[in-house]
Amino acid sequence: MAEETKPTIDVDIKQLEAWKKEYKKIFKTTLTDGTVLIWRRLKRSEYKEFMRQFDKMDDSDERFWAREEQICRACILYPSTEEVDYILEYEAGVATVISDDIFANSGFAVKEKTEEI
Numbered sequence: 001m002a003e004e005t006k007p008t009i010d011v012d013i014k015q016l017e018a019w020k021k022e023y024k025k026i027f028k029t030t031l032t033d034g035t036v037l038i039w040r041r042l043k044r045s046e047y048k049e050f051m052r053q054f055d056k057m058d059d060s061d062e063r064f065w066a067r068e069e070q071i072c073r074a075c076i077l078y079p080s081t082e083e084v085d086y087i088l089e090y091e092a093g094v095a096t097v098i099s100d101d102i103f104a105n106s107g108f109a110v111k112e113k114t115e116e117i
Contacts, residue, residue, distance in 0.1 A: 009028075016038075026077065035087065041107075042071060050074075
């Protein structure tokens with residue numbers, strides 16, 4: 001059996017520590033092609049801004065997709081903006097998958113227990 005190689009990232013430990021200090025939590029996602037994305041959680045103020053930013057778009061699907069892409073662009077710290085734009089354009093499902101992860105880790109998937117009293 002061939003040994004699996006781990007994807008490498010071009011980020012030094014000082015940069016990772018700086019991001020952790022600034023954003024508290026950062027996350028790493030490895031895409032099926034081995035591309036590594038490092039991202040942070042979405043802030044409430046950013047969420048509200050993105051919801052308002054695309055509010056005037058008539059097509060609800062286009063509005064939804066634009067918000068997914070904008071959230072990815074705001075929260076993905078690595079790789080570069082140009083590389084992220086390329087990934088979002090040419091890997092059709094990445095914006096949806098990563099924005100779902102961002103939402104889940106930003107409090108939109110909080111598990112709660114509601115009971116009738």
